Amino acid sequence: MHPVLKFDPRTMTRREWLTAVGAVTAAGVGAAWLSRHWPQSTETFIGRTPNYNSSIRSVVLAGMKELGITRREIAGKSIMLKPNLVEPATEAPHINTNPIFIREVAEAFRSMDAREVFVAEGPGHCRDTYLVLDESGVGDLLRDAKLPFVDLNHDDVDVVRNAVRRTTLKTIYLPRSLRRADMVVSLPKMKTHHWTGATLSMKNFFGVMPGICYGWPKNVLHREGINESVVDIVGTVKPSLAIVDGIVGMEGDGPIMGEAKAMGVVVMGRQLPAVDATCCRLMKLNPARIDYLKLAADRLGPIGEFWIKQRGESIMSEAKTFKLLDDPQFAKYRA
Amino acid sequence: MQSWVKTARDRLLEIRGSEPGWGYRTGGEPATEPTVLAALGLLASDTQNSVDPATANATRWLTSIQRSDGAVGVSFKLQTPEWPTSYALLLWQAAGSSTTPVTRGCHWLLQHKGITFPNPKDGALGHDTTIPGWSWVNDTYSWLEPTAMAVIALRRAGFADHPRVRLGLAMINDRVIPEGGWNFGNNVTFGTSLRPKPAPTGMALVALADGNEPSPAVEKSLDYLSRELVRVRSAESLGWGLLGLAAWGRLPVDASSWLNESSKRVLPRPDAAMQLGCLLMASSTQTLDFLGVQRPKGAVHASRS
Numbered sequence: 117m118h119p120v121l122k123f124d125p126r127t128m129t130r131r132e133w134l135t136a137v138g139a140v141t142a143a144g145v146g147a148a149w150l151s152r153h154w155p156q157s158t159e160t161f162i163g164r165t166p167n168y169n170s171s172i173r174s175v176v177l178a179g180m181k182e183l184g185i186t187r188r189e190i191a192g193k194s195i196m197l198k199p200n201l202v203e204p205a206t207e208a209p210h211i212n213t214n215p216i217f218i219r220e221v222a223e224a225f226r227s228m229d230a231r232e233v234f235v236a237e238g239p240g241h242c243r244d245t246y247l248v249l250d251e252s253g254v255g256d257l258l259r260d261a262k263l264p265f266v267d268l269n270h271d272d273v274d275v276v277r278n279a280v281r282r283t284t285l286k287t288i289y290l291p292r293s294l295r296r297a298d299m300v301v302s303l304p305k306m307k308t309h310h311w312t313g314a315t316l317s318m319k320n321f322f323g324v325m326p327g328i329c330y331g332w333p334k335n336v337l338h339r340e341g342i343n344e345s346v347v348d349i350v351g352t353v354k355p356s357l358a359i360v361d362g363i364v365g366m367e368g369d370g371p372i373m374g375e376a377k378a379m380g381v382v383v384m385g386r387q388l389p390a391v392d393a394t395c396c397r398l399m400k401l402n403p404a405r406i407d408y409l410k411l412a413a414d415r416l417g418p419i420g421e422f423w424i425k426q427r428g429e430s431i432m433s434e435a436k437t438f439k440l441l442d443d444p445q446f447a448k449y450r451a
Numbered sequence: 452m453q454s455w456v457k458t459a460r461d462r463l464l465e466i467r468g469s470e471p472g473w474g475y476r477t478g479g480e481p482a483t484e485p486t487v488l489a490a491l492g493l494l495a496s497d498t499q500n501s502v503d504p505a506t507a508n509a510t511r512w513l514t515s516i517q518r519s520d521g522a523v524g525v526s527f528k529l530q531t532p533e534w535p536t537s538y539a540l541l542l543w544q545a546a547g548s549s550t551t552p553v554t555r556g557c558h559w560l561l562q563h564k565g566i567t568f569p570n571p572k573d574g575a576l577g578h579d580t581t582i583p584g585w586s587w588v589n590d591t592y593s594w595l596e597p598t599a600m601a602v603i604a605l606r607r608a609g610f611a612d613h614p615r616v617r618l619g620l621a622m623i624n625d626r627v628i629p630e631g632g633w634n635f636g637n638n639v640t641f642g643t644s645l646r647p648k649p650a651p652t653g654m655a656l657v658a659l660a661d662g663n664e665p666s667p668a669v670e671k672s673l674d675y676l677s678r679e680l681v682r683v684r685s686a687e688s689l690g691w692g693l694l695g696l697a698a699w700g701r702l703p704v705d706a707s708s709w710l711n712e713s714s715k716r717v718l719p720r721p722d723a724a725m726q727l728g729c730l731l732m733a734s735s736t737q738t739l740d741f742l743g744v745q746r747p748k749g750a751v752h753a754s755r756s
Contacts, residue, residue: 203634204648241635243596244650246685246726270475270722273529310575310641328475328484328525329532331587331594332635339591373643441641445573 158417159183160385160394162429165363172220172382176359177227179384182427185357191229196236196297197221198355200304200320202372203241204251210366210376212248213303215257217361221303222263236293238268238323240333241372245269266293269327280351282411283340288352289329299356302388306365306381306395308374308438312342313406313449314399315371316392317358321349343408350388351416358391359384362398367438381434387417390424397421397431399438401449455711456496456734459727462718463489464505471512473724481512482526483535485725487542492731494545495738502546510546513539521555532588536560537600544607545741557608560585560601561615565593577629577639583615584622595636598622599654607743611661623655624668631671632679647672649679649688653695660698662745673701681705684713690729697736698744710734 161182163175199213222233235258239248245267249255258265271291278288294300304320312319322334322345330336337345360383368374381398385391389412393403403409403419413419440446467473472481473489490509497503502510516527523539524530540556542548565586570579584598602619610616628638632647633655639645652672659669673696680692680703689709696702703709710730717726732738739746 203646242648242650243635244648244685244687247648247650247683247688250683250685267722270725272476272479327587328482329529329588331532331534331591332596333594333637335586335591335594336588369641369643373640373645443573443641 156418157423157425158385158387158390159425159427160383160391161427162394162398162431162434163382163384164380164429164434165382166380168214168216168363172217172363173224173227175382176221176224176384179359179382179428180224180228183357183384183386185386187228190225190299192231193298194296195222195225195230195233196293196300197225197233198300198302198320198324199235199237199254200307200315200323200361201237201239201248201252201254202323203239204247205372206251208372208376209252210305210364210374211372212252212254213305213361214363215253217363218254218303219257219261219263221301221359222261225301232264234264234266234293234296236266236268236291236324238271238291238325238327240322240327243269243327243332266291268293268324269332271326273326273329276352278348278352279354280348280415282344282347283337285336285340285348288348289326290353291324291326294324294353300353302355302358304358304360306360306362306377306379306383306399308367308370308399308401308440310369310371310441310446312346312408313440313446314392314396314401316395317355317360317388318346318350318392318408318412321346321353321355324353325349343411346408347411347416350412355388357384357386358388360391360395362395365399365438367399367440369441375439377436377438379434379436381429385424389413389417389419393419393421394424394426394431398435400435401438402451405449405451452496452498453707453711453734455714456731458718459714459731460493460496463493463724463727463731466724467505471508473509473728475725476722477724478721480526480528482529483513483516483523484525484538485728486513487535487538488728488732489724490542490728491545491738491741492728495735495741496731506542506546510542510548513542514548514552517552517555521552521557521559523556533559533563534585534587534597534600537585537597537604540604540608541600541741544604553608557605557610560605561610561613563589564615565598566590567593575641576637577642577644578637579622579625582618582622582625584619593622593636595623595626595633595651596654598636599651599658602658603654603742606658607741611743620659623658624666627655627668627672631668631673631675633672647675647679649676649683649692651691652676653688653691653693656695657691657698657739657742657744660739660744660746665699669699673699677701677703680709684709684716686713686717686726686729689713690726690733693733694738694742697733698739698742698746700746707734
């Protein structure tokens with residue numbers, strides 16, 4: 117095989133892509149190869165939101181408009197919001213998706229006439245989901261906003277075919293409440309992660325895997341490979357949208373022991389790899405060095421900057437360096 | 452009987468409906484864990500010291516879903532993973548069931564262990580990865596809660612001196628967080644202590660209660676729980692946390708009012724069974740007998756008035 121054919125255009129920069137196209141053409145492979153490998157471009161939106169008291173809802177609605185999400189697409193639908201609630205965190209609220217952020221996103225969908233909006237999560241480190249809700253402040257918010265909550269760790273379970281098979285798992289267990297939702301929306305926190313480099317809208321889907329089947333932590337997925345599992349889960353669940361809480365993120369020893377990092381952004385998009393790649397660029401990490409993004413890029417969406425049309429604010433104007441753990445093994449995420 | 456206890460018992464019987472056991476959600480398929488915790492709660496809080504028909508049904512149902520190799524899965528439909536086996540053993544023993552399912556269940560537990568691997572040289576983990584405990588899912592690593600529950604169930608069945616139980620206790624001791632308490636089973640990563648949580652700390656303290664004086668690590672963990680439970684009202688954390696303190700004779704004087712407060716929040720929930728079970732278990736020192744706890748000599752339990 118010509119070496120260029122091993123290249124993955126979705127992870128490439130524009131310069132790399134043009135070089136590859138030139139090489140393919142020169143090799144006489146031509147139009148057929150190009151038509152198979154020409155990536156679909158996508159859009160992500162970056163909205164500036166300085167703090168949790170500012171107008172998150174209007175930024176989210178503006179983002180939906182930029183992404184072409186219309187009232188007609190939302191009206192009458194059941195919307196499942198999947199925040200990142202890893203563990204109880206009174207003393208470290210930047211571990212979890214902020215409760216106000218969850219409420220404002222919910223209200224944005226309600227204002228577009230969604231039939232129902234519910235919140236669902238299966239915390240990965242703590243069996244007592246109500247403790248997580250109490251200590252994160254999400255429990256009070258859900259009650260006040262009349263938002264139903266489903267504990268995905270203890271839901272009824274369906275066995276479904278693994279649609280991607282990057283792991284050896286032929287089937288995976290998924291909570292039945294996923295079937296209730298017409299749209300599954302990832303609401304992650306923008307954080308570094310000491311095993312994967314970054315945890316964003318894709319890694320957030322570890323939290324849909326039922327603990328009664330996978331444990332606390334969901335160690336089966338670690339055994340199968342965190343990166344491979346992330347791709348299998350996202351490719352099987354097929355979420356519709358990601359809205360990232362990048363207002364205050366986490367740097368350093370993420371996902372639970374890092375420090376708060378004020379970023380002041382909301383990042384949105386329909387294709388999760390593209391959203392996460394944009395977040396990485398905002399964090400001054402190289403998305404092509406995040407293994408699950410690299411794995412996802414050949415089938416779940418592009419991560420190359422050339423293929424992502426940026427709406428709203430620019431990456432350059434909003435990017436800030438997220439600290440990584442002070443250990444040589446983490447330097448690779450910057451390169 | 453305190454009024455909240457009666458209300459919680461009535462609610463448990465109501466949400467079971469005509470099923471032989473309790474589901475994670477009201478109206479859902481019966482599952483091993485909520486069935487065991489609900490039934491143990493009923494048993495522990497029964498002033499007549501009798502096995503009521505609901506508990507008897509639950510124990511029979513558990514026996515009916517036990518696999519031929521002795522393991523008990525999450526539910527009839529989910530025969531794997533098998534971590535609920537320890538829970539089933541506790542109910543069978545507390546309800547005085549036939550010894551056959553207990554013997555088979557213990558045999559299965561003693562044949563299985565979490566995977567181990569050589570300690571990493573990069574210092575990423577602060578515990579000894581070579582000590583086997585029990586895992587949530589076969590062929591995965593050992594974690595705190597399944598290990599604590601296996602130790603408790605096997606000790607209750609007379610295996611306190613079995614080498615596997617001793618290794619399980621060693622694993623629990625090794626995973627304690629330096630400042631006190633336990634979480635899911637990872638005490639230190641990259642040189643930083645992780646945060647303890649009440650429920651796994653309570654389970655670990657129950658598992659370690661062997662009638663001896665508390666070690667310094669146990670003392671620190673008891674101190675952590677005593678401070679933490681003052682503000683915790685989620686049922687699972689409060690219930691297991693109080694049981695952990697009670698196992699070492701440190702039950703707070705306000706425990707009963709905390710349980711009452713928590714039960715009021717839990718009663719209307721669609722997933723109340725397991726939570727009410729935890730609260731009722733923590734309402735009675737009889738639960739410590741069900742869990743095979745050896746109380747320290749001279750331990751004084753605070754009033755539960």
